[in-house]
Amino acid sequence: MAIDNHFMQKKVLQKNQLIAAFCASTNMPYVICDPVSFEDQVWIFSDEDGFREFAERFAAKKLPLRGLSVQKNNYPAFFSSLIPIGITEVVFTENGASAKIPLDQFVKKQDKSNVPILRRPLENPSLQLTGIYLMQEVKRQVPNEEKEDLPGLNEEFLINLARSRFLMPIEVKNGPGTPEERIRKGQVGFVNINTKNGDSFRPIFSDTFEFNKFKQKKNLQAVTLPFGGLKQAMPQNVKGYIMNPVGCSVVITSQLIDQVLKNFPEEVQKGAEETRKLMEAQAEAAVKAPVKAPVKAPVKAPLANGHSKITKMPEKK
Numbered sequence: 001m002a003i004d005n006h007f008m009q010k011k012v013l014q015k016n017q018l019i020a021a022f023c024a025s026t027n028m029p030y031v032i033c034d035p036v037s038f039e040d041q042v043w044i045f046s047d048e049d050g051f052r053e054f055a056e057r058f059a060a061k062k063l064p065l066r067g068l069s070v071q072k073n074n075y076p077a078f079f080s081s082l083i084p085i086g087i088t089e090v091v092f093t094e095n096g097a098s099a100k101i102p103l104d105q106f107v108k109k110q111d112k113s114n115v116p117i118l119r120r121p122l123e124n125p126s127l128q129l130t131g132i133y134l135m136q137e138v139k140r141q142v143p144n145e146e147k148e149d150l151p152g153l154n155e156e157f158l159i160n161l162a163r164s165r166f167l168m169p170i171e172v173k174n175g176p177g178t179p180e181e182r183i184r185k186g187q188v189g190f191v192n193i194n195t196k197n198g199d200s201f202r203p204i205f206s207d208t209f210e211f212n213k214f215k216q217k218k219n220l221q222a223v224t225l226p227f228g229g230l231k232q233a234m235p236q237n238v239k240g241y242i243m244n245p246v247g248c249s250v251v252i253t254s255q256l257i258d259q260v261l262k263n264f265p266e267e268v269q270k271g272a273e274e275t276r277k278l279m280e281a282q283a284e285a286a287v288k289a290p291v292k293a294p295v296k297a298p299v300k301a302p303l304a305n306g307h308s309k310i311t312k313m314p315e316k317k
Contacts, residue, residue, distance in 0.1 A: 008099040009106065012044070012092050016072050019045040021054060023132075024064040025139035026248040029082065031132050032091075039089040039100070040129060042082060044070075046094035054093065062141040079106040084209040086129035121208035122224065127164045128206050128244075130157040135248045161252075162260050162267035165275050166243070167205040167222040168233065169215065179221060191220070193242055200238045203245050204230070204252075213246040226275040228268045231257050 012018070021043045023030040029042040045051040048067060055065040070078045079090075082103055090101045112120050134157045137150050144150065171189040172179045182188070192200045204225070205211040211222055225233055230241060231254070240253040261268055 005099070005101050005105060008092060009101050012090075012101070012106075013072075013075060015046060018070045018075070018078075019048055019051040019067040020070055020078065021045070021051060022066050022068050023136055024066045026132060026135045027246070028085065028132055028248050029087070030058075030065055031085070031087065031129065031136070033133070034089070034100075037089075037100075040087050041089045041091050041100070042087050043091045043093065046092070050093050050096070063136065076107065079103065081209070083107065083109050084123060084125060084128060084207050085132060086125035122165060122167055122206075122211075123208070124160070124164050124206040127157075127160040128210075128248075130160050131206070131243070131248050131250050133157075135250060158260055159264055159267055162227050162264035163271045164206065164227055165271055165278075166225050166227070166230070167208065167211045168225055169203060169205075169211065169220040169222055171219065172221050183221065183223065188221075192238060193245060201240055201242045201251070202234065202238055204241045204243050206244055210244045210247055224275060224278060226268070226271040227257075227260065228272045229275070231261070 021030045022028065032041045032043070033039075034041055043054060045054065045067075051065075051067040055067070058065050082090075087103055090103055090106065092099050092101060130153070134150075134153045137147050137153055140147065169191045170183070171191065172182050173187045173189060175182055175187055177185075191203060193203055194200050203214060205214065205222070214220075230252070234240065234254065234257075240251065240257070243250040243252055
């Protein structure tokens with residue numbers, strides 16, 4: 001007998017809290033591709049016992065999961081945070097029984113086709129999703145020869161990487177004129193991330209949502225770069241980039257950039273063309289009038305910290 005998804009959706013929303021399965025090594029929701037429907041799923045549970053039973057299945061595979069407690073008043077933020085990473089289905093488990101519920105029954109993806117190009121937040125759900133799948137496998141504590149899916153996941157991610165645009169944070173220096181004018185004049189500073197061994201990397205972001213998780217209260221703006229522009233924008237004193245450092249944290253070295261430029265030139269060109277269109281729109285708008293286009297997050301993302309115990313998601317104030 002078919003399960004009434006609308007009934008299950010209402011049942012979920014009536015709960016005072018849910019436990020969401022997060023991958024401890026990626027700091028993101030744990031994502032599963034359904035082997036039959038190929039829907040990209042996240043799993044939520046009515047209680048901690050249900051989550052722990054689920055997590056035990058993956059502990060044997062050397063893939064530690066952790067539970068994130070989401071309070072009822074944060075359900076809209078949590079379900080909205082799944083849209084930028086390409087999730088299409090939520091699996092709800094209670095008392096050992098599971099039900100698959102389309103994500104769009106909890107939150108509708110906004111149609112931004114009529115939004116002017118300068119006002120559209122950058123989105124890269126394909127890049128986010130393939131990056132999560134890749135890092136879930138890369139960070140499993142087993143020998144690489146046991147990771148049979150790794151080559152395919154790596155290639156799929158690199159193709160999406162090649163065709164994507166990115167946000168790179170900058171600090172606009174004080175001075176006359178609007179922030180946009182000072183950016184065009186190059187009156188900016190850059191942000192570096194230093195690793196424990198002393199190497200420096202620059203953060204970049206796959207989408208507006210990830211940028212705002214990093215930005216928080218810092219006085220940062222963002223510039224858009226296609227993949228082909230990363231090499232030119234990288235100074236000699238850094239080793240490369242870290243994509244989404246608050247999320248799945250993918251290291252993109254100078255050598256990897258060279259590899260992608262060589263192996264996927266057509267995809268790199270597609271990304272460059274999309275960026276060119278955006279730059280032309282920006283130049284046209286600048287001639288007419290200074291345009292402020294601050295980067296805003298649609299919702300605040302829940303951040304997972306730690307690796308074992310249940311951690312409550314901060315409630316709204």
